[in-house]
Amino acid sequence: MAAPVPVRGRFVVVGGGIAGVTCAERLATEFPSEDIVLVTASPVIKAVTNFRQVSKTLEEFDVEEQPSTMLEKRYPNIKVIESGVKELKSQEHKIFTEDGKQCIYEKLCLCAGAKPKLIFEENPYVLGIRDTDSAQVFQNHLAKAKRIAVVGNGGIALELVYEIEGCEVIWAIKDKAIGNTFFDAGAAEFLIPKLTAEKLETAIACKRTKYTTDGNEKEEGSVAAADKLGSALGPDWHEGLHLKGTKEFSHKVHIETLCEIKKIYLQQEFKQLQKTSLSFPKDNSDNQNAHLEEELWPVYMELTNGKIYGCDFIVSATGVVPNVKPFLDGNNFALGEDGGLKVDKHMHSSVADIYAAGDICTASWEPSPVWQQMRLWTQARQMGWYAAKCMVADSLGESIDMDFSFELFAHVTKFFNYKVVLLGKYNAQGLDLDCELMLRCTKGQEYIKVVMQNGRMMGAVLIGETDLEETFENLILNQMDLSAYGEDLLNPNVDIEDYFD
Numbered sequence: 001m002a003a004p005v006p007v008r009g010r011f012v013v014v015g016g017g018i019a020g021v022t023c024a025e026r027l028a029t030e031f032p033s034e035d036i037v038l039v040t041a042s043p044v045i046k047a048v049t050n051f052r053q054v055s056k057t058l059e060e061f062d063v064e065e066q067p068s069t070m071l072e073k074r075y076p077n078i079k080v081i082e083s084g085v086k087e088l089k090s091q092e093h094k095i096f097t098e099d100g101k102q103c104i105y106e107k108l109c110l111c112a113g114a115k116p117k118l119i120f121e122e123n124p125y126v127l128g129i130r131d132t133d134s135a136q137v138f139q140n141h142l143a144k145a146k147r148i149a150v151v152g153n154g155g156i157a158l159e160l161v162y163e164i165e166g167c168e169v170i171w172a173i174k175d176k177a178i179g180n181t182f183f184d185a186g187a188a189e190f191l192i193p194k195l196t197a198e199k200l201e202t203a204i205a206c207k208r209t210k211y212t213t214d215g216n217e218k219e220e221g222s223v224a225a226a227d228k229l230g231s232a233l234g235p236d237w238h239e240g241l242h243l244k245g246t247k248e249f250s251h252k253v254h255i256e257t258l259c260e261i262k263k264i265y266l267q268q269e270f271k272q273l274q275k276t277s278l279s280f281p282k283d284n285s286d287n288q289n290a291h292l293e294e295e296l297w298p299v300y301m302e303l304t305n306g307k308i309y310g311c312d313f314i315v316s317a318t319g320v321v322p323n324v325k326p327f328l329d330g331n332n333f334a335l336g337e338d339g340g341l342k343v344d345k346h347m348h349s350s351v352a353d354i355y356a357a358g359d360i361c362t363a364s365w366e367p368s369p370v371w372q373q374m375r376l377w378t379q380a381r382q383m384g385w386y387a388a389k390c391m392v393a394d395s396l397g398e399s400i401d402m403d404f405s406f407e408l409f410a411h412v413t414k415f416f417n418y419k420v421v422l423l424g425k426y427n428a429q430g431l432d433l434d435c436e437l438m439l440r441c442t443k444g445q446e447y448i449k450v451v452m453q454n455g456r457m458m459g460a461v462l463i464g465e466t467d468l469e470e471t472f473e474n475l476i477l478n479q480m481d482l483s484a485y486g487e488d489l490l491n492p493n494v495d496i497e498d499y500f501d
Contacts, residue, residue, distance in 0.1 A: 006102035009037035014085055015111030016040030018377050019358025021047055022384030023109050028075040030392045035077055041084035045071055048381055055470045057410035090331045090351045107353050107391050114320035114359035119151055120264055125299035125313045129156055145312035149301055151261055152317035154181050161253055162416045168280045169253045170309045174260050187461055190447040194416040195253045254281050256303055265300040277308040322360045336362025345402050347387040357383035370424035370476055371409045378411055408477055421469045424459035424476045425451055440490040455483035
């Protein structure tokens with residue numbers, strides 16, 4: 001059989017998530033007469049819709065899953081190849097897909113995202129949640145569950161634990177406090193009452209995400225495998241999912257802090273080893289009242305603190321690793337400490353004519369003092385957009401300045417039905433010990449923390465409807481000396497917006 005005729009593209013993008021699709025759309029707009037090739041392993045792509053620039057650096061948008069044909073309709077010069085990548089031969093400027101196609105590029109942007117870190121691979125009772133398919137599988141399992149365990153302390157774990165109803169949840173985290181990626185212990189304390197309260201509030205009307213993979217429902221029964229690559233869940237991924245277990249109560253969450261999973265036992269092994277497990281503690285603050293449990297469970301987890309709990313299944317929400325594997329063999333990529341493809345300030349990888357954006361890459365330029373990389377959908381969009389600009393500039397021989405979105409870290413999201421805004425070094429990341437924190441907290445309403453260094457604002461966490469994000473964004477960007485204001489900076493009776501607009 002003759003080898004298939006290679007597809008040629010001046011620009012080729014790999015990955016159908018936010019970074020890849022944003023990059024391809026931008027390239028298609030800049031070069032309407034060129035074919036832009038998008039290679040994606042999934043039949044649906046993630047598109048950004050209803051984009052709003054809330055302030056200089058804060059942005060909000062909806063994430064919509066769409067069949068790739070919709071992308072081709074919007075941009076007739078985007079050609080989608082629906083297949084995973086098997087191999088990259090950078091010397092020959094060629095990629096080989098799983099389904100036997102070849103694609104020759106002049107410039108290539110790798111946006112293949114990241115894979116969930118599963119605590120125990122190949123265990124049928126451990127589910128990873130990373131994309132729409134795995135969230136759907138999770139919902140189906142939850143409908144039959146009386147108790148589950150959640151392991152991990154990032155955004156997905158936080159939302160899951162809050163959204164689940166009618167099911168006992170044992171939440172194991174390796175940190176002292178919940179939400180360690182986003183909050184300090186004070187903010188965690190502010191949020192914890194929401195975990196025990198009945199959910200009376202109606203959810204804030206949410207238009208951001210429409211997730212559908214209807215029409216290609218997968219066979220239930222196979223647990224979403226970690227190597228199946230859908231692109232990451234964006235904001236509000238649990239909207240439209242019915243996250244309810246078998247029991248008739250709202251919240252029952254028990255948190256085990258400063259621990260990880262040591263071992264997992266299936267029921268048979270648990271019985272053979274004559275292990276004993278604990279019942280669900282009646283009260284989070286009192287761990288002494290956990291009694292030995294008679295009931296048998298399908299799976300048991302032993303924690304590093306020595307406790308064993310049984311449950312119906314375990315959710316692994318312990319973060320992600322950049323999905324670099326298909327591209328490394330035979331290519332000389334420099335990798336960051338986190339395993340991502342290192343990119344410079346123009347999104348170039350260490351291999352000629354190859355760029356990278358989104359979760360797969362590690363920003364290796366000298367960052368602004370108030371920016372840091374986090375694998376979030378906002379940064380995936382910004383990086384995809386900026387990578388396309390860099391590819392265009394390079395191919396036209398033009399120079400380009402660093403994009404403004406990398407001046408200040410800014411992220412808006414929602415946890416436990418509160419609006420959450422994170423700015424700059426919001427957890428004093430990498431700042432010396434001479435920084436100080438200022439707090440204002442109204443229980444159940446708002447939590448405001450600012451990080452100050454030498455009289456200048458370096459970061460902030462705003463939980464609730466504070467209306468301070470633009471003011472604080474300006475204060476961090478212009479690095480004005482605020483020493484004169486002292487504690488008044490957060491005094492609710494002083495309208496600081498009047499000072500600094």
